[in-house]
Amino acid sequence: MRKFVFGAVLCLAVVFGFSGINVKAAEPVVVVIDPGHGGSNLGTDYLPIPEKNYTMMVALYMKEQLETYKDVKVYLTHTDDVDMSLAERAEFAQNVGADFLFSLHFNMSISHTLYGSEVWIPSLGELYSQGYSAGNEFIKQFSEMGLFNRGIKTRIGNSGTDYYGVIRQCAIRDIPAIIVEHCHVDNINDIANIQSPEKLKEFGVRDAEAVARYFGLISKDGNTDYSTYAPLAVPVPAARVCNDTTAPLYLNAKLINYDRTEKYITVELNSQDNESALQYYAYSIDSGATWSAYQPWIGNGNIMTATVNLGFGKKSSIMFKVTNKYDLEAVSPAIRLN
Numbered sequence: 020m021r022k023f024v025f026g027a028v029l030c031l032a033v034v035f036g037f038s039g040i041n042v043k044a045a046e047p048v049v050v051v052i053d054p055g056h057g058g059s060n061l062g063t064d065y066l067p068i069p070e071k072n073y074t075m076m077v078a079l080y081m082k083e084q085l086e087t088y089k090d091v092k093v094y095l096t097h098t099d100d101v102d103m104s105l106a107e108r109a110e111f112a113q114n115v116g117a118d119f120l121f122s123l124h125f126n127m128s129i130s131h132t133l134y135g136s137e138v139w140i141p142s143l144g145e146l147y148s149q150g151y152s153a154g155n156e157f158i159k160q161f162s163e164m165g166l167f168n169r170g171i172k173t174r175i176g177n178s179g180t181d182y183y184g185v186i187r188q189c190a191i192r193d194i195p196a197i198i199v200e201h202c203h204v205d206n207i208n209d210i211a212n213i214q215s216p217e218k219l220k221e222f223g224v225r226d227a228e229a230v231a232r233y234f235g236l237i238s239k240d241g242n243t244d245y246s247t248y249a250p251l252a253v254p255v256p257a258a259r260v261c262n263d264t265t266a267p268l269y270l271n272a273k274l275i276n277y278d279r280t281e282k283y284i285t286v287e288l289n290s291q292d293n294e295s296a297l298q299y300y301a302y303s304i305d306s307g308a309t310w311s312a313y314q315p316w317i318g319n320g321n322i323m324t325a326t327v328n329l330g331f332g333k334k335s336s337i338m339f340k341v342t343n344k345y346d347l348e349a350v351s352p353a354i355r356l357n
């Protein structure tokens with residue numbers, strides 16, 4: 020988990036320049052795995068076992084799996100349960116000649132409503148392209164596990180550079196670094212993914228597979244060959260890619276059908292966000308005092324159809340909200356029910 024600070028930062032519009040070639044590093048590839056947190060820095064401590072324990076377990080599984088491949092040297096920033104600053108992690112990566120640093124994390128939200136996986140990437144130049152392309156491999160792996168995709172994102176701090184320290188410190192040293200938030204430890208949709216050693220191992224193995232695909236590695240036993248695998252080619256942006264700081268522009272909800280016998284309603288939701296994709300929706304039958312659990316926005320772009328079971332008891336109105344990839348929300352006018 021990371022803490023959020025919102026700052027007013029002027030960002031240039033993104034203009035894509037020349038197309039970047041996905042970089043395959045000179046052999047052997049040097050991969051640094053950074054188990055998030057450690058020592059007195061517990062990370063998310065919503066569960067009895069703090070985040071630092073989960074990140075270390077997954078990092079060790081990831082290293083083990085990645086070392087089944089040829090031509091790759093794998094390091095962990097730390098293996099003991101110690102405090103380590105974000106600058107020290109980046110320094111470590113620099114000292115071993117890292118081609119990439121992968122910082123492993125598990126997430127939670129204050130409201131406990133969010134679920135799914137996300138990857139934070141550098142905001143500038145080739146580091147952005149490399150981060151996006153590698154991040155895409157991780158998200159593909161997590162989607163196969165059934166986890167919701169919360170996106171591959173940048174975040175800019177008050178200084179006008181990358182907000183997250185490990186990304187910023189690595190960027191200073193020209194090392195691509197991404198923060199992998201595997202899932203949310205405080206949400207029913209995700210929790211099964213961390214509740215057994217087998218599931219944690221699956222994360223580690225899938226993390227390694229993502230990296231093996233990104234770098235086009237071949238396994239030592241020759242059974243797996245990603246040398247011709249083409250990760251997503253991401254053009255190098257001409258300017259810093261900034262995060263979305265504004266909510267969706269609007270949300271309208273139109274009643275399509277009201278089944279008074281079965282107490283179901285069907286609505287058409289219509290929203291728009293020009294900076295980031297729509298992510299979840301929820302509804303309220305008490306004028307916004309409480310909300311349903313978030314549901315995925317599964318729509319044809321800006322429009323989706325939602326069916327809601329109103330349950331027993333008279334309901335006088337219903338309203339909806341939508342969020343974007345940065346968890347900023349827009350609320351619809353209420354629909355009167357009678």
Ligand SMILES: [Zn+2]
Binds near residue numbers: 020055062
């Ligand atoms: Zn964390």
